[in-house]
Amino acid sequence: MSQPFIRNHQYNLIKKQAGLLRHACSTASDPEVVKAVKYSAEAAIMEAFPDASEAQRVTLGKLDAFTTTAEFQQYLHSLEAELAPFGPIKEQQIKKLFPKQKKLKVPDLATFDFRRITYLGWQDIASNRLYLVYPLDGKWVGVEGKLVPTNKKGYCFLCNRNTELAMFTVVTRKRPANASPDYYKAIGNYVCVDSETCNHNITDLSALEKFIRDIIG
Structure with a gap:
């Protein structure tokens, strides 16, 4: 088969x-x-x-x-x-991708149709944060950042569809040589408010993978 x-x-x-x-x-x-x-x-x-x-x-x-x-x-x-399903990945694997979030709430993975997922994304409404999980170059990577709804429509940088947007801002992990202890750099992009909608529209991995590489260095 x-x-x-x-x-x-x-x-x-x-x-x-x-x-x-x-x-x-x-x-x-x-x-x-x-x-x-x-x-x-x-x-x-x-x-x-x-x-x-x-x-x-x-x-x-x-x-x-x-x-x-x-x-x-x-x-x-x-x-x-x-359709080749996303994963497989388990809750414990996901938690290890976000070691600083000791009380990370991972969504019920049984509720996802993993055939229709390019990246796993979910919101923590209480903290206004968005979490993304993606297999970059065969290795699981987790990205988290602040999510602020814009209450307007526009084009998501991931799926390039006109939809309800939020500003997703992530602090990069890479630091220049001799950077001061308080140095940080944030990257922000407009994304779909609903990750499921984004997953059902995304047709190209370029923007997603470039974004993750810019974050992790």
Whole structure:
């Protein structure tokens, strides 16, 4: 039996491209326009899977055969069986990533659909903090910072979708040589207020991984 090979952000990208193609099929009167959108969608999807096997490429390459909403929905539903889950990771592992937080409240991991997670994120409302867990270069990394809702919509730097935002500010762990004892540097970005929404929209890992590298040095 083949192993699931589609990660959450890749599935979101496929879903996005399928949506663009479905829209073109239902609205464009020029067949050449639909053809161009199909080519662009296929190219974007294949680019997201540079190491895909021939069998996996066949699974991914069925998009050009569909024209109706029902066909696109069935295609996306069929790909859910190929979703590779986030993790596995246990509560004790997560707590070790935040050694300074002796009373860290880890959410109930049983409530998450780990197939639809790119990063594990949760808020501690009492302290206005956001916690992120992500496997960077095969190693679990934990990032925590202050979360301040903006009460307005804008583009999240992680998923690049227009949504309800909060300012996420994190103090970096790296220090310049000969830095004074009270030195610190904070990095702030606008993120989705709801990490679940962000996970269901993120299509690229670049911003997330750069942010984490800038934090940990």
